Amino acid sequence: MSAVAAGRSPGREQLPEGRLSVIALDGVPEIRPGDDLAALLIEALRSTPDALPLREDDVLVVTQKIVSKAEGAMVDLTTIEPRPEAVAFAERWDRDPRQLEVVLREARRVVRMAHGVLITETRQGFVCANGGVDASNIGPGSGTMVTLLPADSDASADRIRAAVRAALGVDVPVIVSDSFGRPWRWGITDVAIGVSGMLPLDDMRGEPDADGRIMRSTVRATADEIATAAELALGKTTRRPAAIVRGAHPTRGEGRIADSLMPREFDLFQ
Amino acid sequence: MSAVAAGRSPGREQLPEGRLSVIALDGVPEIRPGDDLAALLIEALRSTPDALPLREDDVLVVTQKIVSKAEGAMVDLTTIEPRPEAVAFAERWDRDPRQLEVVLREARRVVRMAHGVLITETRQGFVCANGGVDASNIGPGSGTMVTLLPADSDASADRIRAAVRAALGVDVPVIVSDSFGRPWRWGITDVAIGVSGMLPLDDMRGEPDADGRIMRSTVRATADEIATAAELALGKTTRRPAAIVRGAHPTRGEGRIADSLMPREFDLFQ
Numbered sequence: 001m002s003a004v005a006a007g008r009s010p011g012r013e014q015l016p017e018g019r020l021s022v023i024a025l026d027g028v029p030e031i032r033p034g035d036d037l038a039a040l041l042i043e044a045l046r047s048t049p050d051a052l053p054l055r056e057d058d059v060l061v062v063t064q065k066i067v068s069k070a071e072g073a074m075v076d077l078t079t080i081e082p083r084p085e086a087v088a089f090a091e092r093w094d095r096d097p098r099q100l101e102v103v104l105r106e107a108r109r110v111v112r113m114a115h116g117v118l119i120t121e122t123r124q125g126f127v128c129a130n131g132g133v134d135a136s137n138i139g140p141g142s143g144t145m146v147t148l149l150p151a152d153s154d155a156s157a158d159r160i161r162a163a164v165r166a167a168l169g170v171d172v173p174v175i176v177s178d179s180f181g182r183p184w185r186w187g188i189t190d191v192a193i194g195v196s197g198m199l200p201l202d203d204m205r206g207e208p209d210a211d212g213r214i215m216r217s218t219v220r221a222t223a224d225e226i227a228t229a230a231e232l233a234l235g236k237t238t239r240r241p242a243a244i245v246r247g248a249h250p251t252r253g254e255g256r257i258a259d260s261l262m263p264r265e266f267d268l269f270q
Numbered sequence: 271m272s273a274v275a276a277g278r279s280p281g282r283e284q285l286p287e288g289r290l291s292v293i294a295l296d297g298v299p300e301i302r303p304g305d306d307l308a309a310l311l312i313e314a315l316r317s318t319p320d321a322l323p324l325r326e327d328d329v330l331v332v333t334q335k336i337v338s339k340a341e342g343a344m345v346d347l348t349t350i351e352p353r354p355e356a357v358a359f360a361e362r363w364d365r366d367p368r369q370l371e372v373v374l375r376e377a378r379r380v381v382r383m384a385h386g387v388l389i390t391e392t393r394q395g396f397v398c399a400n401g402g403v404d405a406s407n408i409g410p411g412s413g414t415m416v417t418l419l420p421a422d423s424d425a426s427a428d429r430i431r432a433a434v435r436a437a438l439g440v441d442v443p444v445i446v447s448d449s450f451g452r453p454w455r456w457g458i459t460d461v462a463i464g465v466s467g468m469l470p471l472d473d474m475r476g477e478p479d480a481d482g483r484i485m486r487s488t489v490r491a492t493a494d495e496i497a498t499a500a501e502l503a504l505g506k507t508t509r510r511p512a513a514i515v516r517g518a519h520p521t522r523g524e525g526r527i528a529d530s531l532m533p534r535e536f537d538l539f540q
């Protein structure tokens with residue numbers, strides 16, 4: 001059966017093995033603090049061709065920005081008094097000292113602060129540039145507002161998943177995604193910062209590979225891969241902030257994103 | 271127009287914005303040294319439902335393993351005499367000293383060698399665990415064979431792209447992909463190790479975001495994202511080693527993967 005035929009089948013039929021499709025949701029409005037994000041996403045699902053009915057192999061990916069905005073995880077930089085360290089670094093590297101102050105407040109530790117780049121481990125445990133504090137795509141007239149990472153993106157994903165299940169009758173995993181840089185390579189890719197209803201990792205250690213040889217060290221970062229696939233369809237300059245990824249077949253379960261974060265003492269790349 | 275309808279349209283029509291599909295190729299046989307990989311991929315394209323006609327927004331992703339095998343980038347471990355350093359490390363951490371020797375021979379420098387993990391910068395400039403030397407999925411009866419990274423994966427991609435264009439009349443970008451680990455997070459994701467016909471990065475700096483605000487530091491690792499999306503459809507234990515990613519809209523051009531590798535002095539994560 002072709003993917004095209006599968007795409008037309010109603011109900012909970014899955015895409016055949018080897019097929020994946022990503023459907024960016026149409027019609028998600030500008031999100032404001034206090035908005036019922038899940039309700040708006042369900043409306044968007046209803047208005048996006050082919051998105052419904054949801055299927056057992058769907059994952060709903062929601063970008064951090066709209067989760068943070070709905071939850072009010074935003075700061076107005078005009079209210080921020082930067083510490084001297086932030087002022088000095090900002091002057092030297094043409095940065096906004098108030099934004100640096102916010103990054104430092106959100107940090108559990110500073111990993112690197114040099115050459116105009118500030119890399120921290122956030123209170124949630126993510127190592128990233130500028131602590132996930134972001135000034136882009138906040139909305140019109142939002143010149144001095146920045147978004148913070150959601151306080152608990154797993155819980156954010158849980159709430160969206162529960163609302164989708166209640167409204168549409170299908171329990172699909174939900175991922176909250178954000179764009180992070182990587183060492184050694186230029187450019188950002190999207191990763192998962194919160195999950196609900198799936199395991200973030202697929203541990204294939206001990207499973208035989210196609211030759212029957214035991215794979216010793218293959219743990220796949222499935223949630224990150226799904227977040228990345230969604231990003232390719234969402235693009236960066238459009239208003240599409242959520243997507244359905246169909247056919248990825250994550251392992252269902254009550255995973256938490258912390259499962260995918262490497263304790264510092266294990267991180268041999270450092 | 272829905273993605274389903276678009277999938278049925280012949281010719282070079284593109285998927286609508288916000289849609290992405292991945293089609294793993296059926297029928298790629300077990301690859302052996304000296305095989306004409308491009309010809310086998312073209313046959314597979316012909317036998318995969320919906321893969322043809324190729325479209326302007328397609329990217330062909332080919333996994334490293336079959337490129338290395340076709341090019342004979344393999345080593346029989348029984349021919350390898352490990353250096354004392356490799357023997358000592360292998361004994362301590364239950365590793366194969368001959369495989370470690372191969373990793374060290376393929377390395378430009380050793381980044382870390384501790385706790386049973388060997389991270390090197392390969393001669394191609396990639397920082398990864400075990401230097402891209404891999405013993406899984408080599409083929410039946412290949413107990414002592416390992417694959418190396420292709421000597422020049424951009425050139426490998428160039429050859430496949432030229433052959434596809436000659437046979438099928440469409441110039442689609444080609445990515446050679448491999449699975450790498452990341453710092454700070456458990457699990458592997460696929461990245462690009464070679465490109466042809468596209469830029470590995472999309473520099474969105476200076477382009478206005480959806481609010482008209484200038485995005486200061488958004489460089490998207492498009493080739494890596496496409497490699498990752500392909501991996502989700504290919505899976506890890508199947509024999510599917512190549513996929514078409516449709517709708518990603520990379521920037522066309524004569525990019526080289528080195529463009530996406532960060533010089534050591536810029537890498538603030540280290």
